[in-house]
Amino acid sequence: MTEPDAKKAAAPKAGTASKAGAAPKRRRADAERNVSALLAAAKKVFDTSGVDAPAKQITDLAGLGVGTLYRHFPLRSDLVKAVVQSNIDACAAAGPRLAAAHEPADALAAWLRAYTELLGTKRGLASALHSGDPAYEALPGYFLDTLTPTLTALLDAGVAAGTVRDDIAAPDLIHAIANLCLAVPGADPDGPYGFAHSRRMVDLLIDGLRTG
Template identity: 70%
Template sequence: MTEKAGSPETPRRLRADAQRNVDALMKAARTVFDASGVDAPAKEIADLAGVGVGTLYRHFPLRSDLVKAVVESGIDACAAAGPQLSAVHEPGDALAEWLRRYTEFLGTKRGLAPALHSGDPAYEGLSGYFLEKVGPALTALLDTAAAEGAVRDDVSAHDLLYAIANLCMPVPGEGPEYNRRMVAVLIDGLRTPRQGVSSGPSS
C-alpha cells in the first residue's frame, strides 16, 4: 500500500525536476549567448545551469533548439508583461515600462543575431510567433493609453515595434545605454500631444 500511494507522486516530481532543469538551462543560455555568442561551448551553458552536458542535449538536442527556446521565452515574457503592467500602472506608465522591457529584450537578442540570420529553417517561424504574441499585447497597451489621452493617437503598435528595433541597432562606439537613451526620447515624444502644423505668432 505504501508503495502504491507513493508512486503517483514520482512522475510529477520528475516532471518538476525536468522543468527546473529546462528553466535553468535557458537562463544560463541567455547569459552565455549574450557574453560569448551562440557558438559558446555547451559545457559552459551546462556548468552555469548546474547540470550535466547530457541533460542539456536531452532537452535541446540541437543548438537551434536551445536558441529558439530562448527567443520564444523572451517573446512570451514580453507578451505576459502587458496585462501585468496594466494591473499596477496608469495606462501611459504601463505602456512606457513595457517599451523599456521590449528594449531590454531586443538587447538580449544581439548575441543571437548570427544564428537568427543564418537561414536555418528552425527559426523561420519566429517572426510570426513574435507578431502573434507581442503585437496584441502592445496594441492593448497603446489603445488604452491613447483612449486615456496619455499618448498620441496617431501611432500604431507596428510603428513602435519597428521604431524601437531600429533605435536598438548597434551603433559603433556606443553601448546598450545609448540605445536606452534613444528609446527614452521616443517615449517622451509619444507622450507629447501633437502640435498644429502651422502656428502663428501669439498675439
C-alpha cells in the same frame, strides 16, 4: 513558456488516448525540472559568454550531462530559440504588470523601454536572428505575434485615457524600435551609433506618442 507542455494534463486515465491531435503524454517531473535548469543556465551563459558558448559550459552550470541537453534540445538552434522565446514571453508578461502599476501613458513608456532593453542587451540573441539560419525563420513571427497583443492593450489604454495618440499601430511600433536598436552593428555600445543612441531615439519616439 516555450514548451508544449499542457500543464495539469487533464486526462488521468484517458484510455482512448490515441485520438485526434495532441498526445496526452505526461512528462516526468525530473525531466521538466531539468529543462528549466537548462534554460536558466543557457540564459545566463548566453548573457556572459555569447550564444556561441560551448554546450559543456551550459550543462556544467546546470549540473547535468550533455546528453540531457541534447535530449531536450536536439539542435543547438533549438536551445537558442527556446531562450529567445522565453525572453519574449517575459517581456510580454511585463505588460499587464506595468499597466496595473502605472498611468497608461507611463506604463506604455516603461514597457517600450523594457522592450528596447531586451533588444539592446541580448546582442547575441539578436545576431542569431540575423544569421540567416532557417532554424530561426519563425522567430520574428513569434516576436510579433506575442508582443502585439500586449502592446495593443497598452496603447488602447492610453488612447482611452486620452494621453496617447490613436494613430499608431502596435506592429509598426515593434518594427520601428527593432530597427532603431539594430542601427549600427559593431559600433561601441556607448558610442555615437551604439545602444545609448538607440535608447535616445526610442525616448524621442515615446515622447512623440503622448498627446498634448
